[in-house]
Amino acid sequence: xxxxxxxxxxxxxxxxxxxxxxxxxxxxxxxxxxxxxxxxxxxxxxxxxxxxxxxxxxxxxxxxxxxxxxxxxxxxxxxxxxxxxxxxxxxxxxxxxxxxxxxxxxxxxxxxxxxxxxxxxxxxxxxxxxxxxxxxxxxxxxxxxxxxxxxxxxxxxxxxxxxxxxxxxxxxxxxxxxxxxxxxxxxxxxxxxxxxxxxxxxxxxxxxxxxxxxxxxxxxxxxxxxxxxxxxxxxxxxxxxxxxxxxxxxxxxxxxxxxxxxxxxxxxxxxxxxxxxxx
DNA sequence: TGACAGGAAAATA
DNA sequence: TATTTTCCTGTC
Numbered sequence: 659x660x661x662x663x664x665x666x667x668x669x670x671x672x673x674x675x676x677x678x679x680x681x682x683x684x685x686x687x688x689x690x691x692x693x694x695x696x697x698x699x700x701x702x703x704x705x706x707x708x709x710x711x712x713x714x715x716x717x718x719x720x721x722x723x724x725x726x727x728x729x730x731x732x733x734x735x736x737x738x739x740x741x742x743x744x745x746x747x748x749x750x751x752x753x754x755x756x757x758x759x760x761x762x763x764x765x766x767x768x769x770x771x772x773x774x775x776x777x778x779x780x781x782x783x784x785x786x787x788x789x790x791x792x793x794x795x796x797x798x799x800x801x802x803x804x805x806x807x808x809x810x811x812x813x814x815x816x817x818x819x820x821x822x823x824x825x826x827x828x829x830x831x832x833x834x835x836x837x838x839x840x841x842x843x844x845x846x847x848x849x850x851x852x853x854x855x856x857x858x859x860x861x862x863x864x865x866x867x868x869x870x871x872x873x874x875x876x877x878x879x880x881x882x883x884x885x886x887x888x889x890x891x892x893x894x895x896x897x898x899x900x901x902x903x904x905x906x907x908x909x910x911x912x913x914x915x916x917x918x919x920x921x922x923x924x925x926x927x928x929x930x931x932x933x934x935x936x937x
Numbered sequence: 938t939g940a941c942a943g944g945a946a947a948a949t950a
Numbered sequence: 951t952a953t954t955t956t957c958c959t960g961t962c
Contacts, residue, residue: 826959863944
């Protein structure tokens with residue numbers, strides 16, 4: 659792995675395992691991430707990130723963009739502290755998580771599959787789908803499957819879809835692949851925030867939480883504020899916030915402004931292990 | 938075995 | 951418009 663990027667206050671591990679992405683493989687100390695028509699292999703050593711790609715080659719610009727390495731944690735933390743002084747205790751200065759800029763089409767399906775599901779189950783479903791419909795890529799690290807394109811998804815048979823065991827999510831998935839393709843999702847990604855949210859909510863299986871996950875993790879909207887059960891608990895503990903998910907989402911965006919998405923990561927870590935000193 | 942985890946949509950008030 | 955109920959798979 660001769661390609662090297664200098665990084666600061668960055669944790670590849672945390673970035674890839676914090677729940678924003680689901681199809682990442684760890685093998686012999688390297689992380690392997692199928693992305694578009696590439697398989698990206700990465701390894702971090704201190705302040706150096708090493709990478710190489712197979713299939714379509716990925717350059718430094720693309721890798722940095724994917725991993726959110728153009729975001730500046732120092733700036734973001736200052737911004738958040740200035741806006742919400744009480745929040746200082748929640749901010750973990752060395753967390754090293756960056757918000758990724760993933761593929762929007764894949765991210766819609768990923769978070770549709772995430773509804774009422776834990777991470778290992780989501781991963782299993784997405785891997786099963788990729789193995790059935792995605793292209794195989796041979797690498798020195800083994801064989802990996804790219805995430806399928808919409809044209810591949812339309813070719814899925816009934817029993818193949820059934821084999822994914824999507825449960826009540828199955829009808830959403832069928833409707834989605836019938837009505838949407840990459841182009842349409844890319845179009846949505848170009849809209850301003852409010853319209854983006856509105857268009858995403860039109861997709862069956864996409865409610866407010868999933869819509870904000872999609873915007874944050876694949877559509878460059880760092881002010882998105884996905885509220886799951888943990889964030890709901892956190893917002894209640896920290897700010898006494900109560901009420902519907904919609905209300906908490908609004909409150910989070912008003913409180914944390916341009917970087918609500920990063921604030922959300924801090925709250926998640928704080929409420930799950932930060933307050934007790936975990937990692 | 939039964940309790941529980943996890944969001945969206947439909948039903949209901 | 952706001953609250954309750956139903957949906958499915960999997961783990962412990």
